[in-house]
Amino acid sequence: MVMRAVYMHQNAFDDWEATARIVVEAAARAGEQHGEAEALETLGKAAFQTLRLDEAEEHHRASLALRRRIGDRRGMAVSVNALGLLGLRRRRLDEARAHFGDGVEIFRELGDRRWTALVRSNLAETLCELGQGAEARTLIEQVLADFRQLGDRACEGNALCLLSWAQRTSDEPEAAARSIRAALSIADDENNQVWQGHWGTEAARVERALGNPEEALRLCQKSAAVQQKLGDASREAAALDGAGEAYQSLGRFEEAAELHRRAAQTYRRLGSRWQLGRAQAHLADALTSLGDHEAARAARGEALHLLGSFDDPRAIALTEKVARCLSDDGT
CATH class of the missing domain: 1.25.40.10 (Tetratricopeptide repeat domain)
Structure with missing residues (x-):
């Protein structure tokens, strides 16, 4: 092969x-x-x-x-x-966690340091999705040291991006900013557009957490353009949805709604239920701000249906938030 x-x-x-x-x-x-x-x-x-x-x-x-x-x-x-x-990918997070744990054990027994670190990175991403940022951060710091010693720049950058995610969701946006800037420095040194586009979306999330929606918007727009060029529709949609969130922070709700719609259309075509549910929830927020309450209720209703099929802590919290907003809409 x-x-x-x-x-x-x-x-x-x-x-x-x-x-x-x-x-x-x-x-x-x-x-x-x-x-x-x-x-x-x-x-x-x-x-x-x-x-x-x-x-x-x-x-x-x-x-x-x-x-x-x-x-x-x-x-x-x-x-x-x-x-x-x-x-x-299917957001069966307990299943993913078990598989990665098994993989780590086998590679560790075989003495394969690189593969052990790689699968640990995947386990750390699963922990981030589960909302277990502190546990993920401890694991990422271990694999980051391994990748640096191995001289694997791609995996080092990806680990830094994951570290940023764990820090951001643990209310450490300044630390997250340092981590993601280090990751983007690797992408720039290697002139790698795939890395720039992927890690740029996390950088945008960090900027929003720091209260810099203008910079977040710039980074999302750059990432979306890169992903469109590369033909990665899912990651392009993630960048568009992030740009919509930045527009909302700037009070530009019509532009936000348009981007959330575009992201939702892509996720619907790809069959990405979790991402579609989140995009529809974001769209509903923008529509509410525009005073289009009927359309907002429709978007929230679909989001509630989609998100309700997931049972992990982050999904449950978002589902409950959408349900509360739907109740406030008077339905």
């Missing part, structure tokens, strides 16, 4: 997937189970990147079964990590 990294870098998912299918069939005919498992993993990654999540799970579970059969412990850990990423 030499071409996998090339296809991933260029987002050439059709070629990437076609190549993997050929390898799966050839390896199965030859009885080469290691190669078949790796090709199935590649198919799982291709399906994940194009948001065909059920298909991705099928491929990763098939790869895991093969690796268990042949006693490939390292391969098993890679597959378990992939299943954790699926749980994270």
Whole structure:
């Protein structure tokens, strides 16, 4: 699978997937189970990147079964990590946490420092999603030291972005600002637009927390433009939704509503229920400020329906907030 990294870098998912299918069939005919498992993993990654999540799970579970059969412990850990990423993407956070914990243990037993740190980073992201910023921060500080010693700039930057998230949600916006600026410095040094676009959205959230909506808006607009160029619709929508929040902080509610609508349209097309629910909640806030209470109630009603299907602490808190606003609307 030499071409996998090339296809991933260029987002050439059709070629990437076609190549993997050929390898799966050839390896199965030859009885080469290691190669078949790796090709199935590649198919799982291709399906994940194009948001065909059920298909991705099928491929990763098939790869895991093969690796268990042949006693490939390292391969098993890679597959378990992939299943954790699926749980994270679907917001099945307890499931994701369990998979990442298993992966960490296997890689640690194998003495693979880089992979242990990588899966710990994924575990830390899950903890951030669960609202457990303090626990996440402790874990991130450990992996950050590992990535620096390993000289892995990409993972170092991603860990700094996660550290910013944990600090921001722990009411430490100044510390978060230092962390995300360090991450963006890495992105700038490497002239890497993917990193600049992704980490720029977190930088915008930090600026909003610091009370700087103008700078937050600039960063979101820059991130959205980068993501549009890269063809990453989900991350572009996240930047647009963030820009809408910045517009709301500036009292520019019509512009905010338009961006929240655009983000919601993308999330609806992608089937991203959690993100769509949040965008609709943000839209409802903007519409309320515009005095369009009927449309606000409709947006909140959809948000409540979407968010109610998640049971983690952050989701429950947001669902309760939306329900209170809906009640205040007189419904």
